Amino acid sequence: MDKFTTHTGIGVPLRRSNVDTDQIIPAVYLKRVTKTGFDDALFAAWRGNEDFILNQDAYKAGSVLVAGPDFGTGSSREHAVWALKDYGFRVVLASRFADIFRGNSGKQGLLTGVVAPENIEQLWKLLESEPGVEITVSLEDRTVTCGSFTCEFEIDDYVRWRLMEGLDDISLTLQHEDAITAFEAKRDAWRPKTLPAKTLPPEPVEPARPVELTVGAQIPVRDN
Amino acid sequence: MGTTLAEKLWQDHLVVKGEDGAPDLIYIDLHMCHEVTSPQAFEGLRLAGRDVRRKDLTIATEDHNTPTLDIDRPIADTTSRIQVDTLRSNAREFGVRIHSLGDADQGVVHVVGPQLGLTMPGMTVVCGDSHTSTHGAFGSLAFGIGTSEVEHVLATQTLPLKPFKTMAINVNGELPEGSTAKDIILAIIAKIGTGGGQGYVLEYRGEAIRKLSMEARMTICNMSIEAGARAGLIAPDATTFEYVKGRPHAPEGAEWDAAVEYWSTLKTDEDAVFDETVELNASDLEPFVTWGTNPGQGLPLSASVPNPAEIADENDRVAAERALEYMGLTAGTPLKEIAIDTVFLGSCTNGRIEDLRAAASVIQGRTKASGLRMMVVPGSARVRLQAEAEGLDRVFKEFGAEWRNAGCSMCLGMNPDQLRPQERSASTSNRNFEGRQGKGGRTHLVSPLVAAATAVRGTLSSPADLDDAVPAAVDAA
Numbered sequence: 001m002d003k004f005t006t007h008t009g010i011g012v013p014l015r016r017s018n019v020d021t022d023q024i025i026p027a028v029y030l031k032r033v034t035k036t037g038f039d040d041a042l043f044a045a046w047r048g049n050e051d052f053i054l055n056q057d058a059y060k061a062g063s064v065l066v067a068g069p070d071f072g073t074g075s076s077r078e079h080a081v082w083a084l085k086d087y088g089f090r091v092v093l094a095s096r097f098a099d100i101f102r103g104n105s106g107k108q109g110l111l112t113g114v115v116a117p118e119n120i121e122q123l124w125k126l127l128e129s130e131p132g133v134e135i136t137v138s139l140e141d142r143t144v145t146c147g148s149f150t151c152e153f154e155i156d157d158y159v160r161w162r163l164m165e166g167l168d169d170i171s172l173t174l175q176h177e178d179a180i181t182a183f184e185a186k187r188d189a190w191r192p193k194t195l196p197a198k199t200l201p202p203e204p205v206e207p208a209r210p211v212e213l214t215v216g217a218q219i220p221v222r223d224n
Numbered sequence: 225m226g227t228t229l230a231e232k233l234w235q236d237h238l239v240v241k242g243e244d245g246a247p248d249l250i251y252i253d254l255h256m257c258h259e260v261t262s263p264q265a266f267e268g269l270r271l272a273g274r275d276v277r278r279k280d281l282t283i284a285t286e287d288h289n290t291p292t293l294d295i296d297r298p299i300a301d302t303t304s305r306i307q308v309d310t311l312r313s314n315a316r317e318f319g320v321r322i323h324s325l326g327d328a329d330q331g332v333v334h335v336v337g338p339q340l341g342l343t344m345p346g347m348t349v350v351c352g353d354s355h356t357s358t359h360g361a362f363g364s365l366a367f368g369i370g371t372s373e374v375e376h377v378l379a380t381q382t383l384p385l386k387p388f389k390t391m392a393i394n395v396n397g398e399l400p401e402g403s404t405a406k407d408i409i410l411a412i413i414a415k416i417g418t419g420g421g422q423g424y425v426l427e428y429r430g431e432a433i434r435k436l437s438m439e440a441r442m443t444i445c446n447m448s449i450e451a452g453a454r455a456g457l458i459a460p461d462a463t464t465f466e467y468v469k470g471r472p473h474a475p476e477g478a479e480w481d482a483a484v485e486y487w488s489t490l491k492t493d494e495d496a497v498f499d500e501t502v503e504l505n506a507s508d509l510e511p512f513v514t515w516g517t518n519p520g521q522g523l524p525l526s527a528s529v530p531n532p533a534e535i536a537d538e539n540d541r542v543a544a545e546r547a548l549e550y551m552g553l554t555a556g557t558p559l560k561e562i563a564i565d566t567v568f569l570g571s572c573t574n575g576r577i578e579d580l581r582a583a584a585s586v587i588q589g590r591t592k593a594s595g596l597r598m599m600v601v602p603g604s605a606r607v608r609l610q611a612e613a614e615g616l617d618r619v620f621k622e623f624g625a626e627w628r629n630a631g632c633s634m635c636l637g638m639n640p641d642q643l644r645p646q647e648r649s650a651s652t653s654n655r656n657f658e659g660r661q662g663k664g665g666r667t668h669l670v671s672p673l674v675a676a677a678t679a680v681r682g683t684l685s686s687p688a689d690l691d692d693a694v695p696a697a698v699d700a701a
């Protein structure tokens with residue numbers, strides 16, 4: 001995870017509240033086996049509409065999303081965060097977020113800042129009156145700046161520290177590498193290992209006995 | 225004050241004690257993977273340039289997406305095939321042991337671990353799958369995790385966790401003939417509700433539990449999740465040791481002795497205090513079936529479909545109304561009169577050899593209800609081989625049941641084995657949610673004995689309802 005101190009990028013005003021994770025990324029995209037390459041899936045249903053904000057040239061390269069309240073509600077899918085990040089967003093600002101979405105964001109290095117509703121309104125006006133204008137988000141000072149307008153945002157101290165240090169859960173745990181190694185050194189010898197693989201020898205089973213029905217024959221289902 | 229078994233296991237796996245509200249770091253003894261929840265975890269490792277820390281504590285198998293027929297042909301559904309192929313290539317790339325389709329140790333991940341002797345007492349076991357609670361039957365702390373946690377365990381062999389609360393479930397009395405572990409757990413869930421276990425590790429105790437075989441204990445722990453709990457466990461005893469002994473990965477010689485010595489200490493202290501206690505008397509327990517769309521909506525088989533109007537709690541009443549509509553049931557209908565289209569015997573709840581034996585003993589020498597379909601899906605390929613060696617396959621086939629290859633099969637609608645809309649099943653699996661077994665499918669959760677008797681009569685039934693004498697044990701050798 002990269003360290004996050006400040007970020008400057010094009011602001012995108014998304015005047016919608018209750019953007020749930022189904023809208024951020026529809027369920028059909030969940031069948032994929034990758035963790036990247038979800039940029040096309042972001043807001044997939046809305047992007048079919050040419051008036052949608054991300055279809056407008058000025059906002060296409062946006063990296064700071066300014067959204068309405070209750071962003072990220074619904075299912076706990078981590079894909080929502082992956083999609084936002086893959087598209088290029090580094091920051092989402094809203095007056096309220098769903099808890100699980102916020103937790104997932106913090107773990108993946110996407111900054112979610114809570115901004116007072118009147119300041120969100122102000123940011124929307126600024127971004128709409130001058131499409132493509134940049135916003136600067138300082139995690140250090142917990143401020144959002146757009147032109148001459150500056151306001152504050154809230155973020156959990158622990159999450160802020162992690163983002164600024166660029167630490168994901170795994171890196172944090174790996175800071176305890178010595179403790180893990182020491183623990184491993186004193187594990188009991190009887191504890192099982194999967195390698196080398198041990199397995200019972202294949203049993204000599206007579207494959208099929210003479211029975212009328214072949215294995216898996218389709219038996220008609222009764223209709224009701 | 226003494227400690228509970230769950231707390232002892234926690235202490236024994238504590239790598240770093242969390243300070244100032246930070247979680248504890250817990251060591252993981254065994255990590256099992258399957259194709260659905262692991263791809264992004266491996267991809268995460270690759271993106272971060274990390275390796276699997278302990279390949280020797282990791283194992284993978286294919287189960288959710290795999291077909292149970294034509295397993296020698298490529299998987300027809302593209303998404304399923306990609307997931308399975310991805311698991312195979314990840315296992316190859318990272319050097320993780322995998323049991324693929326066609327291998328004797330392929331099967332539902334929770335059947336495979338114990339069968340190989342990889343699950344034993346005193347361990348921490350995780351898997352990206354909620355029914356990991358199954359392994360708690362050995363007296364281990366075993367729970368399901370999400371995909372980021374899978375990645376975390378692959379990379380560090382540990383998990384940051386906050387301690388759970390503990391709940392004792394005391395099951396006393398003697399289980400009557402014809403009632404099984406499945407009926408105990410369905411009765412517990414009906415009693416405490418599907419949210420009753422939330423935040424807890426359940427410890428099943430009492431004489432009725434002590435008398436159960438290991439496989440029956442696995443059935444109980446398996447469904448802890450349906451009671452909302454994170455995990456369920458049972459203190460190990462002679463039954464447990466006996467089951468583990470001689471399995472491929474079981475310790476031997478001096479290591480076995482050391483293990484048994486430690487395992488024998490794994491019990492809740494007399495003076496330990498649980499956060500919550502629940503009592504259940506097994507001696508009047510009838511076979512249980514579910515009538516609704518969550519596992520808590522269950523009743524004894526002799527009861528009738530409940531009348532929602534008589535349910536006091538508003539939420540429960542609305543849920544019951546919706547459930548009856550979805551299930552196509554009318555209040556007041558005796559459960560035993562509900563006609564079944566398909567009987568599914570299998571899953572990590574009831575797809576082990578004892579389950580197959582129990583069902584075979586009921587159907588042997590009897591005739592299947594006409595028009596009813598019965599699918600028998602062993603929990604693992606090894607269970608299938610064993611059943612074939614005992615001649616159980618012949619009993620099932622002669623009865624007219626489909627004898628299939630191992631996998632999750634009709635436990636969930638993710639592979640070709642699915643119910644059609646409005647098709648009604650009696651299923652030995654663990655979830656009766658709307659659409660779980662196929663879009664629009666209607667599921668009644670039952671024990672293997674009830675499943676078998678139902679296949680004979682065509683309506684929900686227990687072996688006691690079969691008119692002729694109760695048949696003796698299978699004699700097919």
Ligand code: SF4
Nearest residue numbers: 355571572632635636
């Ligand atoms: S058998 Fe069913 S419950 Fe068990 S792992 Fe497979 S899908 Fe999950």
